[in-house]
Amino acid sequence: xxxxxxxxxxxxxxxxxxxxxxxxxxxxxxxxxxxxxxxxxxxxxxxxxxxxxxxxxxxxxxxxxxxxxxxxxxxxxxxxxxxxxxxxxxxxxxxxxxxxxxxxxxxxxxxxxxxxxxxxxxxxxxxxxxxxxxxxxxxxxxxxxxxxxxxxxxxxxxxxxxxxxxxxxxxxxxxxxxxxxxxxxxxxxxxxxxxxxxxxxxxxxxxxxxxxxxxxxxxxxxxxxxxxxxxxxxxxxxxxxxxxxxxxxxxxxxxxxxxxxxxxxxxxxxxxxxxxxxxxxxxxxxxxxxxxxxxxxxxxxxxxxxxxxxxxxxxxxxxxxxxxxxxxxxxxxxxxxxxxxxxxxxxxxxxxxxxxxxxxxxxxxxxxxxxxxxxxxxxxxxxxxxxxxxxxxxxxxxxxxxxxxxxxxxxxxxxxxxxxxxxxxxxxxxxxxxxxxxxxxxxxxxxxxxxxxxxxxxxxxxxxxxxxxxxxxxxxxxxxxxxxxxxxxxxxxxxxxxxxxxxxxxxxxxxxxxxxxxxxxxxxxxxxxxxxxxxxxxxxxxxxxxxxxxxxxxxxxxxxxxxxxxxxxxxxxxxxxxxxxxxxxxxxxxxxxxxxxxxxxxxxxxxxxxxxxxxxxxxxxxxxxxxxxxx
Numbered sequence: 001x002x003x004x005x006x007x008x009x010x011x012x013x014x015x016x017x018x019x020x021x022x023x024x025x026x027x028x029x030x031x032x033x034x035x036x037x038x039x040x041x042x043x044x045x046x047x048x049x050x051x052x053x054x055x056x057x058x059x060x061x062x063x064x065x066x067x068x069x070x071x072x073x074x075x076x077x078x079x080x081x082x083x084x085x086x087x088x089x090x091x092x093x094x095x096x097x098x099x100x101x102x103x104x105x106x107x108x109x110x111x112x113x114x115x116x117x118x119x120x121x122x123x124x125x126x127x128x129x130x131x132x133x134x135x136x137x138x139x140x141x142x143x144x145x146x147x148x149x150x151x152x153x154x155x156x157x158x159x160x161x162x163x164x165x166x167x168x169x170x171x172x173x174x175x176x177x178x179x180x181x182x183x184x185x186x187x188x189x190x191x192x193x194x195x196x197x198x199x200x201x202x203x204x205x206x207x208x209x210x211x212x213x214x215x216x217x218x219x220x221x222x223x224x225x226x227x228x229x230x231x232x233x234x235x236x237x238x239x240x241x242x243x244x245x246x247x248x249x250x251x252x253x254x255x256x257x258x259x260x261x262x263x264x265x266x267x268x269x270x271x272x273x274x275x276x277x278x279x280x281x282x283x284x285x286x287x288x289x290x291x292x293x294x295x296x297x298x299x300x301x302x303x304x305x306x307x308x309x310x311x312x313x314x315x316x317x318x319x320x321x322x323x324x325x326x327x328x329x330x331x332x333x334x335x336x337x338x339x340x341x342x343x344x345x346x347x348x349x350x351x352x353x354x355x356x357x358x359x360x361x362x363x364x365x366x367x368x369x370x371x372x373x374x375x376x377x378x379x380x381x382x383x384x385x386x387x388x389x390x391x392x393x394x395x396x397x398x399x400x401x402x403x404x405x406x407x408x409x410x411x412x413x414x415x416x417x418x419x420x421x422x423x424x425x426x427x428x429x430x431x432x433x434x435x436x437x438x439x440x441x442x443x444x445x446x447x448x449x450x451x452x453x454x455x456x457x458x459x460x461x462x463x464x465x466x467x468x469x470x471x472x473x474x475x476x477x478x479x480x481x482x483x484x485x486x487x488x489x490x491x492x493x494x495x496x497x498x499x500x501x502x503x504x505x506x507x508x509x510x511x512x513x514x515x516x517x518x519x520x521x522x523x524x525x526x527x528x529x530x531x532x533x534x535x536x537x538x539x540x541x542x543x544x545x546x547x548x549x550x551x552x553x554x555x556x557x558x559x560x561x562x563x564x565x566x567x568x569x570x571x572x573x574x575x576x577x578x579x580x581x582x583x584x585x586x587x588x589x590x591x592x593x594x595x596x597x598x599x600x601x602x603x604x605x606x607x608x609x610x611x612x613x614x615x616x617x618x619x620x621x622x623x624x625x626x627x628x629x630x631x
Contacts, residue, residue: 212401247264377426382418392445395526477568513553513598
């Protein structure tokens with residue numbers, strides 16, 4: 001590398017650990033210090049060993065700091081243990097005095113030394129006893145729960161993410177039957193803590209793979225905790241979930257949050273025991289507590305007092321609900337992560353590696369998702385604006401449990417109209433309504449979540465370009481229409497205009513009938529019996545109103561078409577007697593087929609075709625279809 005110094009042929013040998021330690025302490029003579037510094041600057045080996053030595057020193061200092069004893073909280077216990085050890089030591093000395101003469105001489109010499117140097121011996125003995133007392137917490141199986149919580153708070157303060165970083169904590173939630181030992185996975189919770197705002201992002205993933213994320217702007221605000229807690233509360237017993245909601249527990253292991261959790265247990269009992277490499281903190285609840293909780297247990301590592309898991313033990317069902325920390329990591333605060341907290345990203349110029357990516361939200365099909373009352377209300381809003389008739393506006397259930405309204409319209413005014421209708425239902429709705437030019441600039445539409453595929457004729461009929469064209473050829477119904485409109489006093493030009501208007505209206509009515517039938521089909525697909533399991537009664541009522549609205553329009557448009565045809569050419573009375581009940585008996589698939597057929601028949605009669613239809617038979621067939629579709 002061009003930036004490295006070349007090692008000369010007479011480069012001094014590597015420094016040993018003693019020389020490196022003297023270099024760090026500044027104990028070397030000035031000339032040796034300068035030569036050592038020059039050697040370390042040019043020698044990667046010695047520089048690496050120096051860094052490793054510094055790391056070992058820092059580890060030792062951190063360990064010594066963590067293991068400092070709280071002598072004020074356990075003074076009485078330590079004094080008792082000190083006296084017991086002194087008595088035990090005295091008993092051993094007395095037992096040795098009864099052995100051989102050599103031991104007696106040794107004992108007398110030892111006693112004389114103590115008498116001659118009693119101050120130094122006493123100081124040494126006191127220092128040794130203090131060292132023993134210092135590490136009593138590590139060796140003892142019983143500790144104070146308050147002491148462990150205090151040191152957990154110290155660990156929490158030292159583990160906060162630095163500016164420009166984000167802390168990611170992942171927990172998994174289990175239900176354990178204490179009688180049989182069976183374990184059921186309830187989900188996974190991921191908590192992101194920001195370094196630059198008090199906000200937290202809470203994400204819950206169920207065993208089925210569905211995921212939902214919510215941002216809590218301030219976890220210290222009790223009211224803001226409720227939505228995040230509701231993400232996992234449905235997996236808990238009602239009494240337990242209600243207690244957690246009342247206590248505003250934010251689902252993390254912070255000491256402040258744990259204090260909320262045990263604040264209303266109506267018991268002051270608490271204990272802590274050592275279990276291998278863990279401290280187990282027990283906080284029992286009062287007997288018959290309304291929450292149904294018998295005890296809350298917190299497991300903490302003995303090495304650094306980091307919380308490991310939190311368990312809720314129920315009294316009646318003998319079950320344990322365990323929240324276990326899987327991982328904790330400090331990550332760069334990327335633009336994507338900053339957006340979760342609702343704050344702009346501050347670039348980290350010291351970052352030299354690629355930031356981890358977050359999962360991309362994906363739309364679900366209707367076959368793999370359940371309908372919600374929010375989806376029904378958004379569908380009703382689209383229905384009121386006729387966005388279900390031919391426009392590509394769809395509601396997508398997303399992989400995080402949210403909803404996305406996405407589609408394509410031809411005018412900005414139309415987009416604004418649809419957005420206003422959606423926001424009247426849900427001001428926070430996510431709506432991506434594009435114009436054709438925006439799709440050309442890179443925006444993309446998701447694939448339709450509908451199981452059914454629209455027939456080819458629907459695309460043609462919905463295009464708006466199927467009106468009559470009389471420029472060069474004649475449509476099959478032209479003669480009948482001309483005889484009807486060419487009355488005395490009406491000029492040929494006026495008759496042509498009336499024929500054109502009549503044909504355009506016939507084609508438009510047929511197209512609208514088909515669109516209502518297809519909208520009814522999509523409605524049945526979106527809110528099928530399988531998707532609406534568990535839907536509130538209000539949701540079913542809204543769906544049924546939309547269905548009846550489409551059926552009523554189909555009947556009205558069919559009656560209008562039959563009435564127009566009867567004005568142009570004689571129709572037998574039997575053909576005009578439309579069945580007023582048959583329309584209700586058709587399912588959406590049958591109505592789609594009938595509407596598609598009437599649309600094709602109308603186009604065959606009132607538009608120019610290379611293969612003109614036979615007028616009377618086609619008209620009779622059309623009237624039969626209209627009669628079957630109902631009035």
